[in-house]
Amino acid sequence: MSTIIEARNLTKRFGSFTAIDDVSFTLEENRIYGLLGRNGAGKTTIMQLLTGQDFATNGSVSVYGQSPVENSKVLSNVSFIKESQKYPDAIRAKHVFAAAPNFYGNWNAEVAEELIAEFRIPLNRDIKKLSRGQVSAVGVVVGLASRAPITFFDEPYLGLDAVARQLFYDRLLEDYALFPRTVILSTHLIDEVSDLLEHVILVDEGRILLDTPAEELRGSASTVVGKRMDVAAFVEGREIIHTDGIGGLASVTITGQLSPAERAAATAAGLELAPVSLQQLVVRLSSRENTEGTEL
Amino acid sequence: MTAVPALSAPSAFNRVWNVVRLHMISKNTFIVIPWLILFGAMAVSLIIPLLLAFNGVPREEFEKGAVNSWAVLSPMWYLCAVAVLAIAQFFPFSLGFGVTRRDFYLGTSLVFLMSSVPTAAVLATLGALETATDGWGLGARMYTALFFDQGSWIANFFIFAVIQLGILFVGAAIATVYMRWRMWGMLVFWLGAVVAIVLALSAITLTDSWPVVGETLANLGVIGIFAWTLVPVALAGFAGFFILRRATPKN
Numbered sequence: 001m002s003t004i005i006e007a008r009n010l011t012k013r014f015g016s017f018t019a020i021d022d023v024s025f026t027l028e029e030n031r032i033y034g035l036l037g038r039n040g041a042g043k044t045t046i047m048q049l050l051t052g053q054d055f056a057t058n059g060s061v062s063v064y065g066q067s068p069v070e071n072s073k074v075l076s077n078v079s080f081i082k083e084s085q086k087y088p089d090a091i092r093a094k095h096v097f098a099a100a101p102n103f104y105g106n107w108n109a110e111v112a113e114e115l116i117a118e119f120r121i122p123l124n125r126d127i128k129k130l131s132r133g134q135v136s137a138v139g140v141v142v143g144l145a146s147r148a149p150i151t152f153f154d155e156p157y158l159g160l161d162a163v164a165r166q167l168f169y170d171r172l173l174e175d176y177a178l179f180p181r182t183v184i185l186s187t188h189l190i191d192e193v194s195d196l197l198e199h200v201i202l203v204d205e206g207r208i209l210l211d212t213p214a215e216e217l218r219g220s221a222s223t224v225v226g227k228r229m230d231v232a233a234f235v236e237g238r239e240i241i242h243t244d245g246i247g248g249l250a251s252v253t254i255t256g257q258l259s260p261a262e263r264a265a266a267t268a269a270g271l272e273l274a275p276v277s278l279q280q281l282v283v284r285l286s287s288r289e290n291t292e293g294t295e296l
Numbered sequence: 297m298t299a300v301p302a303l304s305a306p307s308a309f310n311r312v313w314n315v316v317r318l319h320m321i322s323k324n325t326f327i328v329i330p331w332l333i334l335f336g337a338m339a340v341s342l343i344i345p346l347l348l349a350f351n352g353v354p355r356e357e358f359e360k361g362a363v364n365s366w367a368v369l370s371p372m373w374y375l376c377a378v379a380v381l382a383i384a385q386f387f388p389f390s391l392g393f394g395v396t397r398r399d400f401y402l403g404t405s406l407v408f409l410m411s412s413v414p415t416a417a418v419l420a421t422l423g424a425l426e427t428a429t430d431g432w433g434l435g436a437r438m439y440t441a442l443f444f445d446q447g448s449w450i451a452n453f454f455i456f457a458v459i460q461l462g463i464l465f466v467g468a469a470i471a472t473v474y475m476r477w478r479m480w481g482m483l484v485f486w487l488g489a490v491v492a493i494v495l496a497l498s499a500i501t502l503t504d505s506w507p508v509v510g511e512t513l514a515n516l517g518v519i520g521i522f523a524w525t526l527v528p529v530a531l532a533g534f535a536g537f538f539i540l541r542r543a544t545p546k547n
Contacts, residue, residue, distance in 0.1 A: 002297040029299040053391055054544045065298040070541075075394035076305040085392050086545070088322075088385035095321045102314040103393040105303040148394075149302040 004029040004150060004182050005050060009059035012045050012206075019045045021206035022059070028199075030180040032172075034214070036190055036282050037203035043186040044082065046203065047152050050184075051080045063150065079104060079148030081139040083155035087127040093138050094123040104146035111175065112145035118167055132159030140168050144175055153185045165189070169196055190279035194218075200278070204286045214278070221281050222258055225251045226271035234271055242284040253284055308399075315395055315403020316410070319386060325378060326411045330371040337367040338438055345434040355435045362437035368419065368444060372463055379467025382407070383536075387475055388545035401537050404468065412460035419444075420453035443518045451519055458522045462529045469536035476543040 005027040012020040020042050027033060035043050048054035049061055052068035052075060061068060068074045087096065097116065101107040116123065119137035127135060136157050143151055157165050173196060176183065187193055200217055202210035210217070221241065224231050231250040242253035253276060258266075266273050276284070305311065320326060341362075348358050382404055390400045423439035431437055439452075446452050473481045500509055513521060 002299040004299040048544070048546075051394075052396075054546070055542065064301045070396045070398055072305040072311055072394075072396050072399065073301060075396060077301045077303050078394050080392065080394065082392070084546075086385065086388040088381065088389055090322045090325050091389075092322070099318050099321050100393070102317060103395070 001028045003027070004064065006062045007046075007050070007059065008062075010046075010049060010056055010061060011058035012042075012049060012054065013057045019206050020049065020056075023203075023206070023208055024059075025201060025208060025211050027182060027184065029182055031198045032176065032183045032185065032196055034190070034193060034197035034200045035184055035186040035203065036200060037186075037209075038286050039188075041203045041286070042206045043203055044084070044154050045206075047080065047082070047154050047184065047186065051075070051078055051152060053080070076103075076105060077149045078152070079143050079146040079150070080152040081143035081154065081156050082152070083136065083139075083158045085139055087135070087138075089126070089128050091127050092124055093121050093127060093130070093134075096127070096138055096142065097123070100142050100146065104148055106147035106149075106179070108145050108147055111147075112141055115141040115144060115171065118171075119164055133157075133161060133164065134159075136160050137164060144168075144171055147175070147179050147181065150182045151184070153183065153187075155186055155188070157187075157189075165192060169193065172196065190282055191277060194278040197278075202282055202285060209285050217278060217281060219257060219275060221253055221255045221276040221284070223251055223253045223274045223276055223280075224266065224271050225249070225274065226269070230269050230271055234266055234269060241281075241288060253280075311395070311399045312403045312406060315390060315400050316407050318390060318393070318395075319382065319404065319407045325381075326407065330374060330378075330415070333371045333374055334368075337370040341365060341367045341436050341438040342432060342434060345431070345436045349434070359431070359435045359437065362431070362435070363441050365438055365441040367438045368441060369459075372459060375460060375463045376467050379408075379464045380471045382464075383468050383471035383475060383540070387540070387543070391545045397541050397543065398537075401540050405465075405533065408461065408464040408468070412457055412464060415460060416453050416456035419456045420449050423452050424449050446518060454519065455522050458525055458529070462525060462532075465529050465533045465536065469532040469539070472536045472539040472543060475545075476539050 003026045007026075008024050010020055010023045011018065023042075023046070035046065037043050045054065049056050050063065050068065052070060055069065063071075063074045064077070066074055068078070093116075097112055100112075101109065119134075119141060121134055121137050121141065122130065127138070130138070136159050140153075140156050140160075143153055143156060157168055160168070169192065172183070185193060185197070194214070197214045200210060200212055200214050201208060212220075223242075224234055226234075226249070228245060228248050228250040231252050235252050235254050238254040238256060240252055240254055244251040258273065263273060306314070345355075345358055345362070349355065386404065387397075387400060390403075391397070395403075419439055423444060426432060426437070426439045427445075444452055444455060446455065470485065473485050477484070500506055516524065
């Protein structure tokens with residue numbers, strides 16, 4: 001495994017607002033990363049710092065061991081597709097696809113053509129007249145066909161319908177298998193991508209809450225449901241990330257793997273154990289501040 | 297262990313040239329629309345003397361007025377928009393393709409040069425034709441109106457080139473202020489510009505220097521004035537570069 005991106009004590013302030021707060025992490029080559037978090041958590045800012053589009057207030061970013069800022073050696077290897085990408089008014093989709101090969105050394109015209117047909121992108125209409133989903137599709141096609149060694153997708157499918165999103169996931173995996181690369185995907189649709197991700201970085205309020213292989217996260221938390229007293233007894237001494245309840249019933253989410261013996265004990269106590277999906281886990285962890293201090 | 301870049305960057309020239317190609321990808325902006333505007337204005341400039349002649353206005357009368365025609369300047373207003381959009385819309389677009397700010401600005405400047413210099417040559421040539429054909433046979437004046445009648449092709453070419461470069465680089469520099477500092481940048485910039493102009497006018501008035509100013513300008517002549525104009529244009533060009541180096545393509 002070799003490190004391709006490293007952020008060290010990365011901080012970004014906009015005036016008095018701290019968007020990214022002393023964050024450090026490393027990304028390995030040829031993996032698919034999920035950069036997850038709520039709106040305004042700092043996902044886009046992190047990506048902009050990693051691609052040299054924005055300047056860090058403090059700390060450092062290195063891509064291939066170098067700063068990405070104004071560095072064409074690094075940037076020739078990067079494709080950054082973002083939801084907020086602006087296109088000039090006078091431009092049509094066909095212009096974008098005609099220009100893209102100049103900038104991406106690995107551009108594959110065949111892949112692009114297939115995807116354009118599959119996403120049904122109108123090539124000859126001004127981009128400003130395309131629907132939100134069609135504009136997103138333009139970005140997705142560029143991101144996939146560029147086959148850049150480092151590919152960032154920032155909420156790439158805003159407005160895309162379910163069929164188009166599934167198409168994106170399928171084609172990403174397919175092409176990733178053929179041409180392994182480092183993919184960093186930020187998204188709100190966590191359940192949809194959870195099978196795709198190899199590693200999850202969860203950001204909240206400019207800090208990293210989780211930086212864990214996706215495999216480890218699956219089954220890393222469970223929800224215990226049952227009578228209040230029984231649940232309380234079972235979860236004692238464990239890390240609780242969420243509690244909920246109506247009347248005499250309680251539902252508590254705890255972290256940590258449960259051993260078979262513990263599972264048996266829970267069942268014996270009349271408790272129900274439910275696995276926590278990646279999305280639920282992210283929701284629980286990101287909204288923790290609100291639930292902390294809630295008495296069981 | 298640190299990964300090594302899989303792809304090498306194109307040569308410096310190719311990177312800049314890629315930006316040029318990006319600007320030129322839709323032929324309308326720099327080629328089709330300016331010429332449509334110009335030839336539209338030319339059609340009007342030729343129809344008017346025909347109409348006046350039809351109405352019995354003597355040709356000498358008309359020629360006196362035609363010298364004040366602004367028709368040749370009509371595409372220049374459009375150029376202001378081109379300059380601003382070349383930065384405001386193509387900066388975020390180019391950075392989306394992994395272009396550095398440096399390469400973007402150099403490429404954009406090259407586009408400005410590549411569009412103004414040949415255009416100036418064509419305009420000066422049309423001016424020469426206008427003179428040779430005695431106003432297209434109608435006494436019309438368009439390419440030799442205002443101060444565009446400096447006698448020689450090269451002088452007219454120079455003036456046309458300076459005007460276009462000035463509009464493009466100054467417009468682009470103002471757009472970089474917006475890209476870098478957004479609304480507040482615009483406010484401070486325009487307020488500053490207004491204050492500077494008012495101060496300059498007051499200083500000249502209060503020191504009774506208008507005759508001196510008039511005399512200096514007269515001594516410089518049209519060519520001299522345009523030659524000096526190149527100084528602020530070049531300053532705007534450099535300022536745009538340094539302002540954009542720290543700008544971010546955000547909304």
